[in-house]
Amino acid sequence: MFEGIIFDLDGTVTKPYINFPALKRKIGIPPDQLILEHLATLKGAQLERAARILEDCERDAAENSVLNDHFREVWSYLKKQGIKTAILTRNSRTCVDMVLRKHRLTFDLVVTREDAPPKPSEAPVLLISRGLGTPPDKLLLVGDVKYDIWAGKAAGVKTILLTNDKEPDPSAGADWTINSFRELIPILEKQR
Ligand SMILES: [Mg+2]
Known part of the structure; x- marks a missing residue:
């Protein structure tokens, strides 16, 4: 798990x-x-x-941010299961704080471009692994572009490409590809 x-x-x-x-x-x-x-x-x-x-x-x-479909269900599920959560973004700390405040979301760790070299570097993924105290092989990374996936793979974490109902980018090379967050909880349940 x-x-x-x-x-x-x-x-x-x-x-x-x-x-x-x-x-x-x-x-x-x-x-x-x-x-x-x-x-x-x-x-x-x-x-x-x-x-x-x-x-x-x-x-x-x-x-103007709008939460992605089914994200809140996923977030609530993770909190209930005691699974740690982190944000890894090439965006700024100021904007992440605005988004999280607007949608009343909290994460155990947020890593922005001020904290580490940006994705596709594996450095910010490893920083999260250390920050959460969780080894890479116990972590999963979800992102919508190949640079997210490449950062995760380089750090040795499992990866999910979220396509948002678009054609998946085959060069990403993710472990799983999902169209929407509706498909995430079943994947997690199968890994238990
Ligand atoms: Mg993105």
């Missing part, structure tokens, strides 16, 4: 909201580059402008 579950935030705990291709266009980032990694190459006024656009977009997403 898993002793802890790590959730991505945007598109996983909350419904997909940020239009990443449009955001990249607005900042001027090539489609095949990641946003935070691109920002790390900028300096001065260019960095300030890009960071402001990103933060405005993230704040808007947090204010």
